[in-house]
Amino acid sequence: MTANTTTGYGAPRRALVTGASHGLGLDTARRLAADGWSVTGVGRRPATAVEQPVPFDYRSANLSLPGTYPEVAGAANGGWDLVVHSAVHYADFHHRPRLGFADTEEMLRVNALAPYYLTLEILDQQPADRFCSVVVVNSEAMYHADRHSAPYAASKAALRLLTAGLAESCRERRAAVSTLVLGPLDDERKRADLRAIAGKLGAREEEVTRKFLKRSNPDLVIEELIDYTSCFHSIRHLQNLGRRANGMVCRLDGGSAGSLI
Numbered sequence: 001m002t003a004n005t006t007t008g009y010g011a012p013r014r015a016l017v018t019g020a021s022h023g024l025g026l027d028t029a030r031r032l033a034a035d036g037w038s039v040t041g042v043g044r045r046p047a048t049a050v051e052q053p054v055p056f057d058y059r060s061a062n063l064s065l066p067g068t069y070p071e072v073a074g075a076a077n078g079g080w081d082l083v084v085h086s087a088v089h090y091a092d093f094h095h096r097p098r099l100g101f102a103d104t105e106e107m108l109r110v111n112a113l114a115p116y117y118l119t120l121e122i123l124d125q126q127p128a129d130r131f132c133s134v135v136v137v138n139s140e141a142m143y144h145a146d147r148h149s150a151p152y153a154a155s156k157a158a159l160r161l162l163t164a165g166l167a168e169s170c171r172e173r174r175a176a177v178s179t180l181v182l183g184p185l186d187d188e189r190k191r192a193d194l195r196a197i198a199g200k201l202g203a204r205e206e207e208v209t210r211k212f213l214k215r216s217n218p219d220l221v222i223e224e225l226i227d228y229t230s231c232f233h234s235i236r237h238l239q240n241l242g243r244r245a246n247g248m249v250c251r252l253d254g255g256s257a258g259s260l261i
């Protein structure tokens, strides 16, 4: 356990990670636990359905229901040092001709309203003398919309504005709220799809990945998917900046919004 992961009294620092049953959230919760943090991770599925190992306190809660927030926020019993909002509802939008109202509503609830209202609840419960870094994971999808992605992009754009409001409200508090904007992640599903295409074409996986990135967003200037290690370094960087990270937008997105942003 490093000095950076203990409080002034030597107790482990407390982190809350949402979306901790899968993908980036699960990876982040595992890495924080490995670094000596005391981690609570929240996902929707039951603990028995989370891929092992789960070296942290896992709790199942449906974050689209605001009634769950007081219990999730209060799980630290004494406040949090770091909160990472990674939960997301995709509704498989890439593969569906049109999302229904209910799926779009669920996206807005999980992707935008949950991080906003859960953070407000956390800040309300946080002891006045304990500093809390809140990192909100967002997506380069907020910069672009087409007929498939518009509801998802809208939920992420709403999240960005709600996050800015949270940061403004932290001027007078011992807290910082920052945004981590991510581009295409090196996750299991993308990796499996690209590997299958490479196999079919008899091409190298790196070459297929490079073409996929160029085609999926012409503004991207990276040739590899974004790895979880880089995401974790960025989260720790935002946390290490303390108050100075309030309102900050850290873009680990391969330049996907173009040159000016």
Ligand SMILES: NC(=O)c1ccc[n+]([C@@H]2O[C@H](COP(=O)([O-])OP(=O)(O)OC[C@H]3O[C@@H](n4cnc5c(N)ncnc54)[C@H](OP(=O)(O)O)[C@@H]3O)[C@@H](O)[C@H]2O)c1
Binding pocket: 018, 019, 020, 021, 022, 023, 024, 025, 042, 043, 044, 045, 046, 061, 062, 063, 064, 085, 086, 087, 088, 089, 110, 137, 138, 139, 140, 182, 183, 184, 185, 186, 187
């Ligand atoms: N993957 C990418 O390429 C990419 C690109 C840019 C940005 N991002 C951002 O990175 C973050 C993580 O994405 P990911 O792809 O790693 O996610 P993921 O693998 O799809 O995992 C989503 C997580 O959110 C949880 N979740 C969904 N609905 C929930 C609900 N109602 N209540 C509680 N938990 C709920 C899921 O729990 P269950 O599975 O248990 O339901 C799961 O743990 C997101 O903010 C996403 O926008 C991802």
